[in-house]
Amino acid sequence: MLVKLRCEKFSAHISKEHTISFHEGLNVVCGDDKGSNAIGKSTFLLIIDFVFGGNSYTKLAKDIMENIGVHTFYFEFLFDGDSYFYSRSTDTPNQVAMCTSKYEVINTITVGEYQEELAQQYRIDCAPLRFAEISEHFFRIYIRDNTSARLPMRFKNEKIATSVDIILQLMNAYDASLALKNAEEHLGFKAGQDVKVKEKNYVEQIARNETTMALLQTRLDNLVANNPETQINMLEDISDQERSQMLEASTKLRETARVLDRTKAQMAAISSDRNIASKEYAEEFSALEQFFPHCNVKLFEDIEHFHKRINQMLQMKIQAEMNQLQILAAYYEKEFQRTKEKLQENKLAQRYAERILHQCISISLQIDKLNRENEDLRIEKDRYDKILEMRQELEDLYHAQAKRMAAVADDVNRAMYDINEQVTAGTEQPPHLTIKEDKEISFSTPNNTSEGTSFKNLVIYDLAMFLLTPIPILIHDSNILRNIDNVQFPRVLDAYTKIGKQVFIAFDRIESTPEEARKIIRDHQIVALADGKELFGRSWSKTKTTNRKK
Structure with missing residues (x-):
């Protein structure tokens, strides 16, 4: 005191x-x-x-x-x-x-x-x-x-x-209230609060995000694909004129490359044929006479001479065709380089690559964000699933608190009754x-x-x-x-x-x-x-x- x-x-x-x-x-x-x-x-x-x-x-x-x-x-x-x-x-x-x-x-x-x-x-x-x-x-x-x-x-x-x-x-009757308060704070949910609508919203939102992510992934796959036309058509925020220029340049470059590859393949095939046609067999006829002394080697040699004449004619023809193909290959090689240089001069290729890269990054970020959002939503959904399981426990704590409060009020009322009797003499x-x-x-x-x-x-x-x-x-x-x-x-x-x-x-x-x-x-x-x-x-x-x- x-x-x-x-x-x-x-x-x-x-x-x-x-x-x-x-x-x-x-x-x-x-x-x-x-x-x-x-x-x-x-x-x-x-x-x-x-x-x-x-x-x-x-x-x-x-x-x-x-x-x-x-x-x-x-x-x-x-x-x-x-x-x-x-x-x-x-x-x-x-x-x-x-x-x-x-x-x-x-x-x-x-x-x-x-x-x-x-x-x-x-x-x-x-x-x-x-x-x-x-x-x-x-x-x-x-x-x-x-x-x-x-x-x-x-x-x-x-x-x-x-x-x-x-x-x-x-x-000293706060135990039930403290237990209820701690449970509500831990769960983020108050006794008597309806959570079914929230849980349904979480499920629907997760499903919507999954659908959106699938669409975004398809766009991303198309953007990183080797087909330029597909990539260009997937690009956003470009004008029709710019899209047309990109498609025209891409098509011309691809067609030129295709013709050049085909010409080079033909040249390789003709070169191989020419090597086979130039082979000689004279020594082999001499060896044959050792085993067959009475054979007409002269006849074989005449035939071989005829073949050589034909081969010479074929070689000339092959060379002419090879010369023509070389001219075509040189033309298409120059055309291919000229197209590439043109793309570089007007920076169309650079803009094309930058657009592709920018949109790939943007789509990837959107997918990552939706993935994180879904992770958070699943955590929240798990929490509310747990809340639903503990709903009865919260209700029990809520009713225990109510009983404690009623008991405290009764104790206070009894004490006030006795003091009031003393103060008012029961009047x-x-x-x-x-x-x-x-x-x-x-x-x-x-x-x-x-x-x-x-x-x-x-x-x-x-x-x-x-x-x-x-x-x-x-x-x-x-x-x-x-x-x-x-x-x-x-x-x-x-x-x-x-x-x-x-x-x-x-x-x-x-x-x-x-x-x-x-x-x-x-x-x-x-x-x-x-x-x-x-x-x-x-x-x-x-x-x-x-x-x-x-």
């Missing part, structure tokens, strides 16, 4: 040592009977928040920072019989100093580390809930804008689902909390929507949560308490005293309350403030004329 708080800037009328000591239960910051403003009631509650690691004091109370300047708070906690000493300054609000009993600095830690240490000392084990989130919801100070009575469990404009999660974490219905399956909240008193009842419900809700959870302290500003019915107010104060934890409240116009309430307030008063007895000894919001009159 918080035991003492000292600041050299505190007014001497509060304490000569500028030190305030605290009670184990209720601690009251009292204002005067005129209800004077700007005397430091809410400021003191902000300081308590600052002591517990909050940052509203330095961020929201800018007038104090400007008029008081840099100041340091020294404070003592008591846990299990041991004292712990700390200090925190307004010029280094992100740090807290760990101190000796004489407030000599031992070590400096961050505010986050300090709040973690407080959480350990107060035995707050509500992970993943942070200490700062507790203070946001239950350190209710007017300037922090967290005193709305309609939905007291909601801090400012946070999502209702977040408010529910904080209740569950405080009640009014208690507030009722409903947490729906979709994490929506309903909080009201049946047949009673008055402002006083709303603020009474806020107090009852806070006390119920204070009783059921490890919330370390409770802070209620005067704008909450002054709206509570005068008959019920003493019972509210009595409930504060019996809760078993430290409660800090601000209140003024004490003489207008019942005697029972005045006695409780006096017994638990820690600071008395009034016009002329401000927390820091002066009020900078007053005009000089007003100060002179006083």
Whole structure:
């Protein structure tokens, strides 16, 4: 518990040592009977928040920072019989100093580390809930804008689902919600969400991509084929005139090459025939006479002579034909070279090759992109297939969460019922909390929507949560308490005293309350403030004329 708080800037009328000591239960910051403003009631509650690691004091109370300047708070906690000493300054609000009993600095830690240490000392084990989130919801100070009575469990404009999660974490009932949240994040799918349409779309898209890739592959195959006409006809983004020029040049080049090849083949065939026709057989006839001495070799020689004459005539004819073919070959060779040179001169061949290369690259990139898209689609499809398989598991987790939320609401409602019986003496219905399956909240008193009842419900809700959870302290500003019915107010104060934890409240116009309430307030008063007895000894919001009159 918080035991003492000292600041050299505190007014001497509060304490000569500028030190305030605290009670184990209720601690009251009292204002005067005129209800004077700007005397430091809410400021003191902000300081308590600052002591517990909050940052509203330095961020929201800018007038104090400007008029008081840099100041340091020294404070003592008591846990299990041991004292712990700390200090925190307004010029280094992100740090807290760990101190000796004489407030000599031992070590400096961050505010986050300090709040973690407080959480350990107060035995707050509500992970993943942070200490700062507790203070946001239950350190209710007017300037922090967290005193709305309609939905007291909601801090400012946070999502209702977040408010529910904080209740569950405080009640150590967040396990089902955490399991559901992790499963949904892992699967990318929320319980109750329909995925059949998505799965069908994936299958259709994959099929469309496969068809497109097949068409693109056919175009690519045609572009890289050896048939120039096919390649040219597959080219895109060229004019009809340019396409016609490319086709004409390609056809002429191909036809010239074909004729040249045919001519060279004929020349090779004639050359072979000429070699066969020039062979002589005279020596073979002489050898024949050795085996057949009576044969007429002269007759064979005459025949051979005749053959030679015929061969000479054939050789002449072959040579003439060869000469003609050589002339044709030379012509077509020149024509082939001339056509190639013409293509190179007008850069038609270069444009043709560049077009082919560009479109091959473009089509290949399209195919690669569709392949990657299909891979991603198959991964997503597999994920949603898994989701369909785990649909029942998600539904089970969803219903488990709903049961946990309903059980928590029942526990809170029972506690609020008991506190309401104490506060209203059983004359009014208690507030009722409903947490729906979709994490929506309903909080009201049946047949009673008055402002006083709303603020009474806020107090009852806070006390119920204070009783059921490890919330370390409770802070209620005067704008909450002054709206509570005068008959019920003493019972509210009595409930504060019996809760078993430290409660800090601000209140003024004490003489207008019942005697029972005045006695409780006096017994638990820690600071008395009034016009002329401000927390820091002066009020900078007053005009000089007003100060002179006083």
